[in-house]
Amino acid sequence: MINGSQILLIIEYDGSGYHGFQWQNGLPSIQKELEKAIRKLTGERRRVIAASRTDAGVHARGQVVGFRTRSGLAASNFISGLNHYLPGDIAVKVAYRVNSDFRIRRSPVSREYSYYILNSPTRSPMREGRAYQVANPLNIEAMNRAAQTLIGQHDFASFLSGDGSWLESTVRNVLSAEVAREGELVVFRMTANSFLPHQVRNTVGALVRVGLGRMNLDQFRSIIEARSPGRAGPTAPACGLCLDRVNYPVPLGEEAS
Amino acid sequence: MINGSQILLIIEYDGSGYHGFQWQNGLPSIQKELEKAIRKLTGERRRVIAASRTDAGVHARGQVVGFRTRSGLAASNFISGLNHYLPGDIAVKVAYRVNSDFRIRRSPVSREYSYYILNSPTRSPMREGRAYQVANPLNIEAMNRAAQTLIGQHDFASFLSGDGSWLESTVRNVLSAEVAREGELVVFRMTANSFLPHQVRNTVGALVRVGLGRMNLDQFRSIIEARSPGRAGPTAPACGLCLDRVNYPVPLGEEAS
Numbered sequence A, B: 001m002i003n004g005s006q007i008l009l010i011i012e013y014d015g016s017g018y019h020g021f022q023w024q025n026g027l028p029s030i031q032k033e034l035e036k037a038i039r040k041l042t043g044e045r046r047r048v049i050a051a052s053r054t055d056a057g058v059h060a061r062g063q064v065v066g067f068r069t070r071s072g073l074a075a076s077n078f079i080s081g082l083n084h085y086l087p088g089d090i091a092v093k094v095a096y097r098v099n100s101d102f103r104i105r106r107s108p109v110s111r112e113y114s115y116y117i118l119n120s121p122t123r124s125p126m127r128e129g130r131a132y133q134v135a136n137p138l139n140i141e142a143m144n145r146a147a148q149t150l151i152g153q154h155d156f157a158s159f160l161s162g163d164g165s166w167l168e169s170t171v172r173n174v175l176s177a178e179v180a181r182e183g184e185l186v187v188f189r190m191t192a193n194s195f196l197p198h199q200v201r202n203t204v205g206a207l208v209r210v211g212l213g214r215m216n217l218d219q220f221r222s223i224i225e226a227r228s229p230g231r232a233g234p235t236a237p238a239c240g241l242c243l244d245r246v247n248y249p250v251p252l253g254e255e256a257s
Helices: A030-042 A075-085 A140-148 A199-211 A217-226 B030-042 B075-085 B140-148 B199-211 B217-226
Strands: A006-013 A059-068 A090-098 A110-119 A132-134 A152-155 A171-182 A185-192 A241-247 B006-013 B059-068 B090-098 B110-119 B132-134 B152-155 B171-182 B185-192 B241-247
Touching: A006 A030, A006 A075, A030 A059, A030 A075, A030 A090, A075 A090, A110 A199, A132 A199, A140 A171, A140 A185, A140 A199, A140 A217, A171 A199, A185 A199, A199 A217, B006 B030, B006 B075, B030 B059, B030 B075, B030 B090, B075 B090, B110 B199, B132 B199, B140 B171, B140 B185, B140 B199, B140 B217, B171 B199, B185 B199, B199 B217
Parallel strands: A059 A241, A110 A132, B059 B241, B110 B132
Antiparallel strands: A006 A059, A006 A090, A110 A185, A110 A241, A152 A171, A171 A185, B006 B059, B006 B090, B110 B185, B110 B241, B152 B171, B171 B185
């Protein structure tokens, strides 16, 4: 229908002020801001697709989005042009021109997320809206041992918030999962082929129970084995979550970075 | 006049919303918020003194402040009590009770500041208000060599914005100064017995000129030697600056941390 190629963008955003990536009637969304900026830059009304939809309040350092265009602008001019029209809490970091049949959402081999926990009895104004505060001391080693059990192909149904009956499958392949201290923060990093809704935040909820000594490694394992929605959690707050990177089978070109 | 001891606080704040630490008629300030919270907690009207006054928009991770009180509350209860009344962008991290003759402002042997530069052609929403963006590539090694020449006791008059005629002396003792890359950031850290107004920001302005190749090491040295206000700079934006730590001759106790 539409001739022309596709523009792929790597974008960063502070999700605090948005009801998630996806367009929702009357509510602020990342998608809406991107489509508005594209319209101002190119005069075209385009639909923007994201590699990984993020929920309300979730951040991204390396979200990948794409849209079709008839505009002949160089990819690099989409960076400066869109940044001119986007609000301060959304920025285009890199832009590529790809074939119009490139599948933004279907092609990724993996997504990488980080979850930031501020393990401190007092809140941190310099981390406000960027980390989940846990006041009691966390046992990082125990959390990391539990995280290791997530690696591999498993049915992660227990890490769903709802019943997930609308999902084709709840099996996911976790490539890496690690809990580490980074200064005053405890960071959980997880890479998987794709993620169930709320999977990282429900995993963090369960890992924090382990870190506080309220659950042992066997109990954590039994959550995975139960394959029963709602068993993990409680769902950790959105503010601690950040989509770091989306990996494609062939690395995206560097021509316009 | 006032009997009783003094409470010392280590506080963290995001200075974005404030016209600096110090009370100014009708304008939001850190001091005003602290005094308001103290009044709500203790019923006392107290004046809060800071170890290092920070300017509008400047942040702090380790500011030290003190006030006298007749309240018998345990130091640790000042942490939770004041945090209850303080806004989200200011937090008490640690509290101590010290003698009423302890001099918050006169006693420190040194102050440590960090200045964050985002060296990237595109802005970073996750660093918004926390770093100064420099689009062109910076030569970190050249900047660090220039920073080394600041170490020692010098007359830093060239690093003043105004004429500084109201200052007793413009000689300061710089204990350490270093420029290093930390991920996508370039961080300048500087420790000195005390600092002239705008000294760090004017130093950063000059270091960035070195980093961009617009000034060489000899020219940077000649700025120090000129002892002439306005020679350094331009004054780098407040948002990149953070007061990390104030050091006293005897380390502050740990009893209420």
